[in-house]
Amino acid sequence: MISRSCAGLLRPHKMSLGRACGPARCTVPNQWARRSSASTEPLQPDSEGRTAGAPSPQKHIPFTSEKYPNMKRDTRFSQLNSRHVQYFKDLLGGGSAVIDGVSVDASADLEPFNSDWMRKYKGHTKLVIKPASTEEISQALKYCNDNMLAVVPQGGNTGLVGGSVPVYDEIVLSTSRINTIRSFDPVAGTLVVDAGCILESVDQFLADKGYIFPLDLGAKGSCQIGGNVATNAGGLRLLRYGSLHGNVLGLEVVLPDGTIMDDLTTLRKNNTGYDLKQLFIGGEGTLGIITGVSILCPQRSQAVNVAFFALESFEKVQHAYREAKQQLSEILSAFELMDGRSQDLVHNVTNKKRPLEGDHPFYCLIETSGSNAEHDKEKLHQFLEHVMSEEIVSDGTLADNASQMQSLWSWREGITECLGHWGGVYKYDVSIPLSDLYELVEDTRARLSSAGLVGDTNEHPVVAVVGYGHMGDSNLHLNVATRRFDKAVEEKLEPFVYEWIAKRNGSISAEHGLGLQKKPYIGYSRSETMIRLMKQIKELFDPRGIMNPYKYI
Amino acid sequence: MISRSCAGLLRPHKMSLGRACGPARCTVPNQWARRSSASTEPLQPDSEGRTAGAPSPQKHIPFTSEKYPNMKRDTRFSQLNSRHVQYFKDLLGGGSAVIDGVSVDASADLEPFNSDWMRKYKGHTKLVIKPASTEEISQALKYCNDNMLAVVPQGGNTGLVGGSVPVYDEIVLSTSRINTIRSFDPVAGTLVVDAGCILESVDQFLADKGYIFPLDLGAKGSCQIGGNVATNAGGLRLLRYGSLHGNVLGLEVVLPDGTIMDDLTTLRKNNTGYDLKQLFIGGEGTLGIITGVSILCPQRSQAVNVAFFALESFEKVQHAYREAKQQLSEILSAFELMDGRSQDLVHNVTNKKRPLEGDHPFYCLIETSGSNAEHDKEKLHQFLEHVMSEEIVSDGTLADNASQMQSLWSWREGITECLGHWGGVYKYDVSIPLSDLYELVEDTRARLSSAGLVGDTNEHPVVAVVGYGHMGDSNLHLNVATRRFDKAVEEKLEPFVYEWIAKRNGSISAEHGLGLQKKPYIGYSRSETMIRLMKQIKELFDPRGIMNPYKYI
Structure with missing residues (x-):
């Protein structure tokens, strides 16, 4: 407790x-x-x-x-x-x-x-x-x-x-008026809710029963489950519990012509025909409206631990991630990456005492969630001893209590706010194969630096080019903190960033979807064949094109 | 080790x-x-x-x-x-x-x-x-x-x-000649293989690297990854690692007109358009041929423990399952159900010493897989003490070594073979909401018994009606062991079983798919709307209908 x-x-x-x-x-x-x-x-x-x-x-x-x-x-x-x-x-x-x-x-x-x-x-x-x-x-x-x-x-x-x-x-x-929790099976952990239920309310309902919603994200106080599924939201629990494509068991969807597609099964296994519901997960409301969601919910973890450590290269970050997966495997619930520059900026803005002495090029935050606090702490200690004795990690600390955990998390969570301190921020939320993940930050920084756009004084529009993100999901946040938005910076950034990602078979939208904003850029992440097939799917489900027009593909 | x-x-x-x-x-x-x-x-x-x-x-x-x-x-x-x-x-x-x-x-x-x-x-x-x-x-x-x-x-x-x-x-x-492992990223755990690779070979390849394929099944020595994905195989690791819909990251598929659909991404997050690959997972080769598979592989567990226990009612089985999920949560890798009759039959055929004294209506086998054997054993001990002191479980035993584990597993694994001892077996592999799971066995047994078809002597065609299966996946094996196949038994079984399942929103095919055999019965598990949409999807991808005709839907 x-x-x-x-x-x-x-x-x-x-x-x-x-x-x-x-x-x-x-x-x-x-x-x-x-x-x-x-x-x-x-x-x-x-x-x-x-x-x-x-x-x-x-x-x-x-x-x-x-x-x-x-x-x-x-x-x-x-x-x-x-x-x-x-x-x-x-x-x-x-x-x-x-x-x-x-x-x-x-x-x-x-x-x-x-x-x-x-x-x-x-x-x-x-x-x-x-x-x-x-x-x-x-x-x-x-x-x-x-x-x-x-x-x-x-x-x-x-x-x-x-x-x-x-x-x-x-x-x-x-969908805000359809907001009832339809059923919950406390043995199987299967939950059926109306699309309009608020994520946080549902998670609280589950918490009282010892379960957890397999998705968590910042907007949980306002976002609705139907929207979460329609946008295939990723969020904070993906590393541990996987994506909605695996967790959603069934959907109820109203098709554009009013047909109700009742696929609201609570079964974990059902191999009877094409898994149509998957098209609506991440379909962004372009094929129909999700009205009900059935989802498998895991047990809520009774123990949480947090560690924070410093590393000298991105190779060592990868090595540490590999070791964490190996030694902490089933209890690992977060592995977050922060580069040294991002931590410098947080320090400059907040003036808080750093968790570790000295300057290091990379920092990682590890969270474990399990059923036994002592076991988990022992595993984390052993892991830290191992990675430090092997010189994979230069320095590290383990939170002793909840306030220390919160303090360590603030060095990850505070980044975005601190980046805005000087003015605007150019932000990219992308997915790249893990081995190439940080290279995008280095290449972007080199590109902007060689153009003379980065510096400590006011004539340079760019304050810093930083990278951080969900290492466990290969999800990088490339951020360019600026003193002002500047056409010269934008021209250096685009289409460079999209082309760079396309060359590595990355995704221009890791978790935010396409909507209106990224519709023009889908070609950087999907082939013509895929886009053609997607358009045919759209035509099949919504032949009159009334659903969420002008967006997506 | x-x-x-x-x-x-x-x-x-x-x-x-x-x-x-x-x-x-x-x-x-x-x-x-x-x-x-x-x-x-x-x-x-x-x-x-x-x-x-x-x-x-x-x-x-x-x-x-x-x-x-x-x-x-x-x-x-x-x-x-x-x-x-x-x-x-x-x-x-x-x-x-x-x-x-x-x-x-x-x-x-x-x-x-x-x-x-x-x-x-x-x-x-x-x-x-x-x-x-x-x-x-x-x-x-x-x-x-x-x-x-x-x-x-x-x-x-x-x-x-x-x-x-x-x-x-x-x-x-x-697809047997396309059988190369294309790539493996030892940091991210992402594997890309040709469709013709044999499951066991791939799993062995991963074992050498400390990883595990997230699917395991009996036919692993012969089955191919492409076929596994095309049939959305469930298997033994689903409780722990989830379904292929969540684990497959990308596919390469050849469409009927020869178009190569390259969706062979290794990204864990990619929200750029409809997730088309999902249609081919479980599509049973009716939309195209899967030629390449990209999949996320978890770390291989270093510790395995097995417990076996007896319970007095299916309510207590559900209670025990709930407790196991709560107390063992992240290390629980199997929760198998066997009814007393199935264990009697195994005992009668094998004459082996039973793991527990006395006769009980239900037995369960629990397996844990984690990164620390001592921790896991301690959790299992605590769990067993708890469920026994609360009288959820009547009796239980914990394997001390590998040969004891193997022996306990044989009481679950031996069932199917022993059921065939007297002659033929009518077998149904179905999925039913957990709370109703065992009722199908009871109702079927009552139905056959009241028709005078079940008994110990030769004039009764039915030896026993038993139930067992993957409790954690709501996947029941209803088995009717007979001395001979008999029209009277068949008439009592069908369509009764399918109708019973349909009434509980169950699935007539938990993991085996439709193929030719279950094509006529899809209406018991899917609505007309769903079937109509599935036919439209088929028409869209395979307008000339050349792919795997006469089957599926």
Whole structure:
């Protein structure tokens, strides 16, 4: 029980917000919930294709249609009229179910549905519908399909690539009113929930039963399970529990023509035909709307330990990772990478005492989660002794209590916020084969340095080029901290970074998806054959193209 | 190191053969390899839709086309002619690449490709092609597609549902000549192999590097990775490592028109479009031929422990399973269920000393695999003390050494073979929500008993109705041991069993797939909507229908 509460202390709401991708991604869904009524303290908007690290004064959000003048509204779609609105009022009962931008002054009400929490994308929707059941979603979608009304499914609206907000006048279909936990089998650990359930609420429900949701991410206080599955969210628990493609057991989906596809099995094994649900996992709402999710939940670990150590090269980081997998295997729950420059910046900004003496080119944070605190600590001690005696690791420390764990995690979690200290940050969230992972940072740094763009003085736009991320998932965050956004920097970065990734068969989107932002770049990660097949799948499930148009592929 | 070798002793080839589904499934691929040249000791053939448990004298295999007289050869397909054969000889170089049933007496050579190891299905192919590269497979398939020649992809031909042998004169495309390990990243644990690699060879390759293939099954000495993926094989390691849908990172697939779909990424995270590879996992070769597989491999456990215990009710079994997950969580690698009757039969046949005193209605076997033998044993001891003091478990024992482990496992592994002692066995491999799992056995037993079909004397066809299986995967083996196959028994069993499963939203095929055998029954596990969508997917990828016809859906 002591250990369980440590885990709780280790990830209080505020702490955990930043862990996945730093504050930019993570704090805002909650700020956004406030902002949607009071509109205070928005985040700093940022240059195309990147997110900025630190809050800044409020700013007008430009319409996406203005930011992308070459994109045009699809004229096949109908314009919303009063007859349509009346249909939805009749179907859904009006009131909270329908926000009618036609008949009432809805500017205050529609704003949170029209724009994303990064304040980067803004649509022109005049109608948000909030059906209260799968059946209502079915009828609503059928009507949209029959009447050529485009639809954007929206969960917690915490995405990072503009996938959950309209571009033009698409109707927003919010899943927030279908939010019941349908069933939980405490023996098998199988959970069935409505798509609109909030991740954190579900995880709390499971915690009371000794189970854990196999996904955790910073936006958990706002994001919905349906959206998590639709975007194939990765998050903090992937190293230990694997991806949603393995954990989701079944889905209930409403197809664009209103057909309800009931594949909501709770079986762990079911080899009867093509595994269609997989297409909707990461389908970003372009094939249908997920209304129910069945998922396998593991036991919650009773013990958590954290270690932090310094290494002299990326080769040694790889070596340490290999040793950690070998010696800690079944209890290893996080292996996070931070380069020396990122830690220098955190130190410069926070002025906190460093966990280890001296300067080192790399640092790693290891977390273990198991069923016996003493066993796990013993394994961690043995591991640290081994890697230090073998000179794989130069120095290391092991947290003795929850507050020390929290303090060690802050050196990883604090990076994104600190990077924003000087101004804007160019951020790339990519996946690269492990052996090449850090080379992208070195090559990018060399490229910007040789162009004279990096330096300690104000005439240099770039403060530092740093790398950190989820080593265990081959997921790198390449970040370029700047004093100001600068065209010269951007030209050096793109398409260089995408081409570099494509050459190593990496992914331009490790976990954030395509949405609107990365749609043009899919060719860097997928072949023409794959893209053609994807388009055929889209055509098959959504022949009229009403689902989340202008995005994805 | 001691523990590692224990694991080896625990699963020598002969022992592990039976574990997945007993000897019927498991020993034969190796016998078959012998039989293909010498034709000795075939298995007992069995009644439709079931496999028999024990070997019997050799018997002629009837043609599938004769067993299913209502099924007709699709007349859209071309008849093989000498021009076709010449094309393949030119393409593949003749010799081992082509077995030409037209120009040579090929009865001896074609037999192993025309029939399955259970000697249940037999086709009429006149041509087997064995391309040596993905490029050759691409050209061969394109030619077949252009010339309307039907194709059956064949790996190790160890399937259980007739999926890998032709029905009529389909060309067999064997993947056995593409069998290279393409790459292994010892840091990330990502392995890329040709589809034709044998599972056991790959696992041995990984063992030498401290890794493990996340799938293990009885036929490992013959089955190929491509076939494993195409059938979404479940096997022995699913409880611990999850399904292939979560572990496969990428695939290379040749589509029916010869297009090579290169999705052979080694990335753990890649959110760039629909996850198309998932359709081929469990697609049973009906959409294309898998030629390459990229998969994430976990560390090999250094310590293995086994416990065996008795329980007084299925409620207590569920309770024990829940406790095991809680207390052993990260080290739990098997939780196998055996009912008392199954253990009685094993005892009657083998006359071995039972592991525990007295008769109990249920027994369970627990295996743990971890990185520290002492820690794991301590956890197991604590677990056993707890469940015994709480009277969840009536009695239990913990293996002290490898030979004791092997002995305990034999009470689970020996079941299938012993069931065949009296004659034939009706076998169902199904998946049911855990709380209802054993009820199917009770209901089936009551049904057969009330019809007067079960008894100790020869006038009763049924010896016993038993249940056992992978508790951790909700995967039950319902077995009806008989003195003889009997129409009255069959009529009581079907469609009763399928209907019973359908009512509980279970699966009629937990891990064996559909193939030819279960094609008619998919409606018991899938809705019309799902089946319609599956047919559309098939039409999209294989518009001319040349891939593995007459099967699946």
